[in-house]
Each structure stands twice: as C-alpha cells, then as structure tokens.
Amino acid sequence: xxxxxxxxxxxxxxxxxxxxxxxxxxxxxxxxxxxxxxxxxxxxxxxxxxxxxxxxxxxxxxxxxxxxxxxxxxxxxxxxxxxxxxxxxxxxxxx
Amino acid sequence: xxxxxxxxxxxxxxxxxxxxxxxxxxxxxxxxxxxxxxxxxxxxxxxxxxxxxxxxxxxxxxxxxxxxxxxxxxxxxxxxxxxxxxxxxxxxxxxxxxxxxxxxxxxxxxxxxxxxxxxxxxxxxxxxxxxxxxxxxxxxxxxxxxxxxxxxxxxxxxxxxxxxxxxxxxxxxxxxx
Numbered sequence: 001x002x003x004x005x006x007x008x009x010x011x012x013x014x015x016x017x018x019x020x021x022x023x024x025x026x027x028x029x030x031x032x033x034x035x036x037x038x039x040x041x042x043x044x045x046x047x048x049x050x051x052x053x054x055x056x057x058x059x060x061x062x063x064x065x066x067x068x069x070x071x072x073x074x075x076x077x078x079x080x081x082x083x084x085x086x087x088x089x090x091x092x093x094x095x
Numbered sequence: 096x097x098x099x100x101x102x103x104x105x106x107x108x109x110x111x112x113x114x115x116x117x118x119x120x121x122x123x124x125x126x127x128x129x130x131x132x133x134x135x136x137x138x139x140x141x142x143x144x145x146x147x148x149x150x151x152x153x154x155x156x157x158x159x160x161x162x163x164x165x166x167x168x169x170x171x172x173x174x175x176x177x178x179x180x181x182x183x184x185x186x187x188x189x190x191x192x193x194x195x196x197x198x199x200x201x202x203x204x205x206x207x208x209x210x211x212x213x214x215x216x217x218x219x220x221x222x223x224x225x226x227x228x229x230x231x232x233x234x235x236x237x238x239x240x241x242x243x244x245x246x247x248x249x250x251x252x253x254x255x256x257x258x259x260x261x262x263x264x265x266x267x268x269x270x271x272x
Contacts, residue, residue, distance in 0.1 A: 031181075031249070032181060032247070032248065032249035034247050034249070035181045035185070035249055038185065049231075
C-alpha cells in the first residue's frame with residue numbers, strides 16, 4: 001500500500017489532473033470496470049485452485065509428499081523414521 | 096488523522112523497504128522450495144528446508160508484518176484513506192490475506208524442517224519441495240505492487256460519500272466567508 005509515493009493533486013480524485021477527458025472523467029458512477037475484471041479473474045483463479053486441490057486429495061502443503069500418517073504427527077514420524085534403518089527394516093530394539 | 100510530512104516520508108520509506116524486501120525474500124524462498132523439490136541430493140533437500148524455515152520466520156514474516164502495519168498507517172494517515180479507493184481496499188485485502196496464509200503455512204514449514212534435520216536419508220528425500228505457496232504469494236505481491244504504482248481510479252461508495260461531504264463543507268465555508 002504505497003500511498004504516499006505519489007501524492008494526488010486532489011486526494012479524493014487521483015488521476016483527474018492528468019486526465020485528457022476532463023475533470024469529470026475521474027468520477028466513476030458505479031464499480032469501475034477494472035475492479036469487475038479483477039474480481040471475476042480472482043474468483044475464477046480461486047475456483048480453479050480449489051478444484052485442483054480437491055482433485056489432488058486436498059494436500060497442497062509441504063507435507064503432501066509424506067506418508068498417510070499426516071503432517072501433524074511429524075514428531076511421531078521422526079521417532080519412527082529414526083528407528084528404521086536405511087533399507088526400511090526395523091532397527092534392533094535391544095530386547 | 097493526517098501524518099506530519101516527515102513522519103509520512105519515514106513511514107513510506109519503511110513501507111517500501113518492507114514490501115520490496117518481502118517480495119525478494121519470497122523469491123528466495125521459492126528458489127529454495129524448487130531446489131528441495133527437484134534435487135535428488137538429500138543434503139540439498141535438508142539444507143533447503145532448514146533455509147526455508149529460517150528465511151520464513153526471520154525474514155519473510157517480520158517483513159510481511161511491517162509492510163502490512165506501515166501500509167495501514169499510511170492509509171489512515173493520508174488523504175487516501177483505507178476504504179475510499181478500490182485500489183487501496185484491494186491492496187489491503189490481498190496483503191492481509193497473504194499475511195494470514197503465510198502465518199498459517201509457516202508451522203508446517205517448521206515441521207518439515209524438523210523432519211529434514213532428524214529424519215534418515217530415505218525419509219528426508221521424500222520431503223519434496225514447496226512451490227505452490229511461494230509462487231502464488233509472489234503473484235499476489237506483484238499484483239499489489241502494480242496496484243500501488245498504477246493507482247487505478249475508482250472511488251468506493253463510502254469514498255464518494257466522504258468526498259461529497261468534504262465538498263459540502265468547503266462550499267459552506269466559502270459562502271460564510
């Protein structure tokens with residue numbers, strides 16, 4: 001929000017001073033077209049991301065490559081992986 | 096409440112530094128995330144995740160918080176306001192959304208980094224990367240930057256009411272004098 005970089009000549013109507021169409025061109029009666037385009041594009045992208053997320057099983061974070069134990073059980077996984085040898089077999093328990 | 100000029104300049108400088116820094120740190124994080132995802136060298140995967148955790152908590156999160164706070168101060172302390180212009184409102188919402196997603200995402204990065212530190216090579220090599228979050232975040236930050244530079248026109252209904260009120264006040268002042 002870089003508001004102060006360019007102080008508007010008339011703060012409530014930025015852009016009017018440089019408008020070729022005259023001062024009234026700064027007034028936008030309804031929602032400006034760029035806002036409509038922006039909102040529609042954003043909604044479409046969000047919808048697309050939700051669909052992709054659902055199709056990929058809902059996992060999109062760093063834990064998506066981990067086992068089904070879930071990323072929340074990371075500490076348990078760490079303990080378990082430390083008990084496994086590099087070929088995946090259980091390490092001797094000492095009993 | 097309007098900010099004094101010097102304070103406004105200082106806040107603006109801080110805001111630019113934090114915002115641009117956030118963008119650069121997010122790009123660095125993306126590079127680490129891609130490296131963790133594509134590398135077959137488990138040492139690189141481990142190092143990348145540890146780097147992502149450190150970059151995230153100690154660079155990206157503080158810069159994001161300060162960028163958001165300085166943006167709020169600039170909005171409220173200048174004639175731009177917080178809800179008068181569509182571009183300010185959208186930039187605020189995108190920044191707030193990015194900050195919330197970042198804060199929600201970082202604990203899972205820490206968990207992955209902890210795993211990268213302690214897990215054996217087989218498990219560590221399965222960590223993969225983190226590309227989606229930083230990539231989407233970068234796009235959002237670029238959009239916010241473009242909005243800040245371009246400042247597309249358009250007053251919200253609230254901004255139009257405020258402007259009409261201010262004009263009315265000025266006219267009444269002229270008639271009285």
